[in-house]
Amino acid sequence: GSVSTQKEHVLEGFNDLIRICTIKISFGYFAKPHSSPAMGSCHQDEEFMETYQLFDTKGDGKVQVNQVGDLLRALGQNPTEGDIQKLTQQHKPEDRITLETFIPIYYAISNNKTRSHTTADDFIEGLRQFDVEGNGYFSSVELRHLLTSLGEKMTDEEVEQLLVGQEDAQGNIHYEELVRVVLNG
Incomplete structure (x- = not known):
């Protein structure tokens, strides 16, 4: 029934969140203060070009x-899989695109700020399904378990990096705060 589709929807959102976490961790996002490229300066932006060249x-x-x-x-950026499919639907997955083709896709996503707000709420809503006590917190143990066992699992090291500095004195993590850190980080 609708419960399983709701669970699937939650898991889909969870996968998007995990993808965002993993890629940002692998690029050291949580380790250094990060500025996203300013509009219009993609070509000149060293970091943008370095990242593009890595791919x-x-x-x-x-x-x-x-x-x-x-x-x-x-x-x-924090695109969902749906966003990406819409923007790349005229290409086959194995096609290779130039920087000129990529930049409009980048701007479409980076300009679509409203999407990332609804996404934050979507992710929070998804995590709320697992929040048994309904208090907005997970113990770090619970959250580690969720992140390493659900959907596109994260490794223990990735979870460590993500959760550093997020625990309160009781070992709990305010997941709304965490989601916002991930999406804006």
Whole structure:
């Protein structure tokens, strides 16, 4: 019935959140203060270009379409899989696109600020399903378990990096706060 589809929907959102966490962790987002590229300065933005080049595995100035989502996340955006599919639907997943093709996709996502707010609420709503006490907190043990066992599982090291400095004195984590840190981090 509708309960299982609701659970699936929650899991889908959870997967998006985990993808965002993992890619941002692998790019050291939580380790250093980060500024996202200013509008209009993509070509000049060193960090933007460095990140783009990391995804250009053949060195031909192009990235594979099925990497676009991860590239966007590495650049500090928070697209959902749905967003990415809409923006890349005219390409096959194995196609390779140029920087000129990628930049409008980047702007479409980065301009779509309202989407990331609803996404934050979606993620929070999803996590709320697992919040038995309904107090807005998980024990760090519970949250670790969720992140390493659900959907696109995270590794223990990734979870460690994500949760550093998030625990309160009782070892609890305010997950709304955490989601906002991840999405804005």
